[in-house]
Amino acid sequence: MTIPLVDLKAQYQTIKPEIDAAMQRVVNNTSFILGKEVAEFEKNFAAFCHAQYCVGTDSGTAALHLALLILGVKEGDEVITTTHTFIATAEVISLIGAKPVLVDIDPRTYNIDPNKIEAAITPRTRAIIPVHLYGQPAEMDAILNLARKHNLRVIEDAAQAHGAEYRGKRAGTMGDVACFSFYPGKNLGAYGDAGALVTNDVALAEHARMLRDHGRSEKYAHRLTGYGYRLDALQAAILGAKLPHLDAWNARRREIADYYTELLTNTDIVTPYVPPHIQPIYHIYCIRAKNRDALQKHLKARGIETGIHYPIPLHLQPVYQNLGYHAGDFPETEKAAHEILSLPMYPELTDAQAQQIVDAIKEFK
Numbered sequence: 001m002t003i004p005l006v007d008l009k010a011q012y013q014t015i016k017p018e019i020d021a022a023m024q025r026v027v028n029n030t031s032f033i034l035g036k037e038v039a040e041f042e043k044n045f046a047a048f049c050h051a052q053y054c055v056g057t058d059s060g061t062a063a064l065h066l067a068l069l070i071l072g073v074k075e076g077d078e079v080i081t082t083t084h085t086f087i088a089t090a091e092v093i094s095l096i097g098a099k100p101v102l103v104d105i106d107p108r109t110y111n112i113d114p115n116k117i118e119a120a121i122t123p124r125t126r127a128i129i130p131v132h133l134y135g136q137p138a139e140m141d142a143i144l145n146l147a148r149k150h151n152l153r154v155i156e157d158a159a160q161a162h163g164a165e166y167r168g169k170r171a172g173t174m175g176d177v178a179c180f181s182f183y184p185g186k187n188l189g190a191y192g193d194a195g196a197l198v199t200n201d202v203a204l205a206e207h208a209r210m211l212r213d214h215g216r217s218e219k220y221a222h223r224l225t226g227y228g229y230r231l232d233a234l235q236a237a238i239l240g241a242k243l244p245h246l247d248a249w250n251a252r253r254r255e256i257a258d259y260y261t262e263l264l265t266n267t268d269i270v271t272p273y274v275p276p277h278i279q280p281i282y283h284i285y286c287i288r289a290k291n292r293d294a295l296q297k298h299l300k301a302r303g304i305e306t307g308i309h310y311p312i313p314l315h316l317q318p319v320y321q322n323l324g325y326h327a328g329d330f331p332e333t334e335k336a337a338h339e340i341l342s343l344p345m346y347p348e349l350t351d352a353q354a355q356q357i358v359d360a361i362k363e364f365k
């Protein structure tokens, strides 16, 4: 039996009646754009995050773009983020004509190293985008202190962190704005592209709400130059059907992660480090292995699919050669990029499958 990295079919089977009913409801009433389904989901997702406002968007990337716009980031500004993330985190900075300024990671958590942020701050710096990578919140106290000290705004890239907690606070409630992705494989995934922006600031929420819908607040009055970044009702209905399950799914992911970690003790595999004040949601369970590529091949030959998040750091991406970084600039990220391996992780993964995966890892010489 092969084991995929993520199994969306297995999840659908467990909630088929709820999903089918939600989709049918939207098709029956043909209210496909915004409307009641979207408003309802926004209310429920804000409550899930313990936040005041949620603005649904058509992707996590769109939410990140809107976050920069509503915080007033402009052409020529600089925005600090991690070099170890998905391209979208930095892409939106470039889209605005601002400059992504990259920072290395803490090799234990894979998140931005707060001790290396201050050296990257210049008079042009406007904001920091910490990414809660793999579903584990970044070191927010240190980041928020720096932001206060230097008068910077903070955007949480919580695309992988729905429900993760930092000192009891949920991801998405600590910065000025937070952005979530509901890409199908995320812990809360739509059946297509979708995302959301979350904030406790009513003015920021209203600004984002206008921008995502062509700059309007009423049907034919356009006050701003906006975008077509709306969340569609079919996705909102599907997300709304899945949301009540999310805490249990995240808890099951933590259970699988703990099981993996237990089975992998006394091997030379490095398992995830979780500081005591953090509750991760394991979007990804990332191990480190010296012979990573060979191990990945060995597992593939045994029907076990793995991933690498991410093999090429942002500063070494072809598109970012213009930023002027070089190999060797961010050694912790570069080292991690050669050693990290994401094991299969989804709530429906069984203990027996986890055991099978670890047995296969232990066979590897």
Ligand SMILES: *Cc1c(COP(=O)(O)O)cnc(C)c1O
Binding pocket: 059, 060, 061, 062, 085, 086, 088, 089, 131, 157, 159, 160, 180, 181, 182, 183, 193, 194, 195
């Ligand atoms: C998935 C992801 C995004 C982008 O979200 P989309 O919904 O795919 O646009 C941004 N940042 C991170 C860290 C992500 O994992």
